[in-house]
Amino acid sequence: MxxxxxxxxxxxxxxxxxxxxxxxxxxxxxxxxxxxxxxxxxxxxxxxxxxxxxxxxxxxxxxxxxxxxxxxxxxxxxxxxxxxxxxxxxxxxxxxxxxxxxxxxxxxxxxxxxxxxxxxxxxxxxxxxxxxxxxxxxxxxxxxxxxxxxxxxxxxxxxxxxxxxGFDSAVNNIKMLINHARTVAGSHRKTAVIEVMGRHSGFLAMTGGMVTSAHFILIPEYPFELDLLLRLIGDRQKLKSRYTLLVAAEGATEVGAKVVARKSETDAFGHIHLGGIGEVLADQLKERTGLDTFAEKLGYLQRGGxxxxxxxxxxxxxxxxxxxxxxxxxxxxxxxxxxxxxxxxxxxxxxNPVRVVDVDLMYDKARLNARRDTALEWCVL
Incomplete structure (x- = not known):
C-alpha cells in the first residue's frame, strides 16, 4: 500500500x-x-x-x-x-x-x-x-x-x-447579541445601531437583521441616504415605537462617503482594518434627531464560540x-x-469579484431592509 x-x-x-x-x-x-x-x-x-x-x-x-x-x-x-x-x-x-x-x-x-x-x-x-x-x-x-x-x-x-x-455560526451569534441589545433599547427607549462584519458583502447584516426583525439594515452593496434613514426613523416615532434597531455592515457607507476605517495601515494582503460606521452613524442620528442612541460593534464576538x-x-x-x-x-x-x-x-x-447581496433581488431600497413581498429565487444557504 x-x-x-x-x-x-x-x-x-x-x-x-x-x-x-x-x-x-x-x-x-x-x-x-x-x-x-x-x-x-x-x-x-x-x-x-x-x-x-x-x-x-x-x-x-x-x-x-x-x-x-x-x-x-x-x-x-x-x-x-x-x-x-x-x-x-x-x-x-x-x-x-x-x-x-x-x-x-x-x-x-x-x-x-x-x-x-x-x-x-x-x-x-x-x-x-x-x-x-x-x-x-x-x-x-x-x-x-x-x-x-x-x-x-x-x-x-x-x-x-x-x-x-463559519457563516451560520456567526449569524447565530449575531442573533443572540442583537437580542441582548434589543432588551436594553426597548427598556430605555433607545435607538440601537449594531455594527457587524462585512467589508464588501452584506450577507451577515442582511441575515442577522432578518432573523432579529431589525427595523433597518445597511449593507455595502447599497450606499444609503441619511435623509431617507432619518425620515424612516421619524415615521417610527409617529407610531410611538419605544425603540429602533438598526443593523449596519462595517463596509456600509452613506452616498458619496468613504468606508470608515479604524486604522490606516494595511495587512500583508493589503486590507485596511474597517470598523466604526456604527459609532459614526449613532452620533449622526443623535445630532440630527435628538434620540437617545447607542452603538455596539460586535467585532470578534461574531466569530467566537x-x-x-x-x-x-x-x-x-x-x-x-x-x-x-x-x-x-x-x-x-x-x-x-x-x-x-x-x-x-x-x-x-x-x-473573480466577491459574492455580494443581490440588491435588486433581495433588498428593499425604499425601506432600507430586506424585501417583504417575495423570496422567490433567493439562495437559501
Missing part, C-alpha cells in the same frame, strides 16, 4: 466549523474503505499558525519542530469539532509578501516549497478565505504544489461557492471531500457548494 503525508493548515480569521473540517480530514484519511479504494495510507500533519507555520518552521527539525508541526491522530481530533476557533492556530501571513529585516517586503514563497520537502509532504489542504486560498492558488500555479482548499469566511463572500464555513450544528455538518462534508480530491489528484481546486450540492471549483475562481 502506498503512503501519503498530507499537511493541513487554517489561515486568516478564525471561525466556528474549522475544527470539524480538521477532524473529518483526519477521519477520512484513516478510513479503511478510503485506503482500500485508493491503495493509499494517509498521515495527516497539522501545520500550526497557518502560512506562518510552513514558512517559519525549522527544516532541520522537520516533524520534530513542535512550534509549527503536529502529526494528527483520530484520538487527538475526536472532540475538537465541539469547539469554535481552530485547534491548530492561524495567522494572516502571506508568503508572497513577507517583511524582511531590511524593512522591505519580499516573496518568500520558495521557502514554503523547501519546507514541504523537509516535512516530506505529498500534498497540502488549506482551509481559509480569499487570502489563504489565494496563496494556495498562487503556490499551485507557480510551483505545481499539490493543494486543495476548503472555503471558510463568515462574510460568505467567496466566489465559486454558496457556502463557507461553539459551532452551530450546520457548520459541524458542513465541516464533515468539506473535510471528507477535500481528502477525496487529493486522492483523485484534482489539485488546484476547492470544495464548494453550488446549487445546494457539494461540488468543487478551481481555486482560480477566487480571482
Amino acid at each position: 502506498k503512503r501519503m503525508r498530507v499537511g493541513i493548515l487554517t489561515g486568516g480569521g478564525d471561525c466556528a466549523g474549522l475544527n470539524a473540517a480538521i477532524k473529518w480530514v483526519v477521519y477520512a484519511a484513516i478510513n479503511r474503505e478510503v485506503q482500500t479504494k485508493y491503495n493509499t495510507r494517509i498521515q495527516v500533519v497539522a501545520i500550526k499558525e497557518g502560512w506562518e507555520g510552513i514558512l517559519m518552521l525549522d527544516p532541520k527539525k522537520g516533524l520534530k519542530d513542535e512550534r509549527y508541526v503536529q502529526p494528527l491522530t483520530d484520538f487527538m481530533v475526536r472532540k475538537i469539532d465541539r469547539d469554535g476557533g481552530t485547534a491548530i492556530g492561524t495567522s494572516r501571513t502571506n508568503p508572497f509578501n513577507v517583511k524582511g529585516k531590511d524593512g522591505k517586503n519580499h516573496d518568500e514563497s520558495a521557502t514554503v516549497v523547501r519546507n514541504m520537502k523537509a516535512l516530506d509532504l505529498d500534498a497540502l489542504i488549506a482551509v481559509g478565505g480569499e487570502d489563504t486560498l489565494g496563496v494556495a492558488n498562487k503556490l499551485y500555479l507557480k510551483y505545481q504544489i499539490p493543494v486543495v482548499g476548503i472555503p471558510k469566511t463568515i462574510d460568505l463572500d467567496l466566489p465559486g461557492t454558496e457556502y463557507s464555513l 461553539e459551532p452551530s450544528a450546520f457548520d459541524v455538518k458542513m465541516g464533515h462534508y468539506f473535510g471528507v471531500t477535500a481528502v477525496d480530491l487529493l486522492l483523485r489528484k484534482e489539485y488546484g481546486r476547492m470544495v464548494a457548494v453550488q446549487g445546494g450540492h457539494i461540488t468543487t471549483a478551481p481555486l482560480s475562481v477566487l480571482s
Whole structure:
C-alpha cells in the first residue's frame, strides 16, 4: 500500500466549523474503505499558525519542530469539532509578501516549497478565505504544489461557492447579541445601531437583521441616504415605537462617503482594518434627531464560540471531500457548494469579484431592509 503525508493548515480569521473540517480530514484519511479504494495510507500533519507555520518552521527539525508541526491522530481530533476557533492556530501571513529585516517586503514563497520537502509532504489542504486560498492558488500555479482548499469566511463572500464555513455560526451569534441589545433599547427607549462584519458583502447584516426583525439594515452593496434613514426613523416615532434597531455592515457607507476605517495601515494582503460606521452613524442620528442612541460593534464576538450544528455538518462534508480530491489528484481546486450540492471549483475562481447581496433581488431600497413581498429565487444557504 502506498503512503501519503498530507499537511493541513487554517489561515486568516478564525471561525466556528474549522475544527470539524480538521477532524473529518483526519477521519477520512484513516478510513479503511478510503485506503482500500485508493491503495493509499494517509498521515495527516497539522501545520500550526497557518502560512506562518510552513514558512517559519525549522527544516532541520522537520516533524520534530513542535512550534509549527503536529502529526494528527483520530484520538487527538475526536472532540475538537465541539469547539469554535481552530485547534491548530492561524495567522494572516502571506508568503508572497513577507517583511524582511531590511524593512522591505519580499516573496518568500520558495521557502514554503523547501519546507514541504523537509516535512516530506505529498500534498497540502488549506482551509481559509480569499487570502489563504489565494496563496494556495498562487503556490499551485507557480510551483505545481499539490493543494486543495476548503472555503471558510463568515462574510460568505467567496466566489465559486454558496457556502463557507463559519457563516451560520456567526449569524447565530449575531442573533443572540442583537437580542441582548434589543432588551436594553426597548427598556430605555433607545435607538440601537449594531455594527457587524462585512467589508464588501452584506450577507451577515442582511441575515442577522432578518432573523432579529431589525427595523433597518445597511449593507455595502447599497450606499444609503441619511435623509431617507432619518425620515424612516421619524415615521417610527409617529407610531410611538419605544425603540429602533438598526443593523449596519462595517463596509456600509452613506452616498458619496468613504468606508470608515479604524486604522490606516494595511495587512500583508493589503486590507485596511474597517470598523466604526456604527459609532459614526449613532452620533449622526443623535445630532440630527435628538434620540437617545447607542452603538455596539460586535467585532470578534461574531466569530467566537461553539459551532452551530450546520457548520459541524458542513465541516464533515468539506473535510471528507477535500481528502477525496487529493486522492483523485484534482489539485488546484476547492470544495464548494453550488446549487445546494457539494461540488468543487478551481481555486482560480477566487480571482473573480466577491459574492455580494443581490440588491435588486433581495433588498428593499425604499425601506432600507430586506424585501417583504417575495423570496422567490433567493439562495437559501
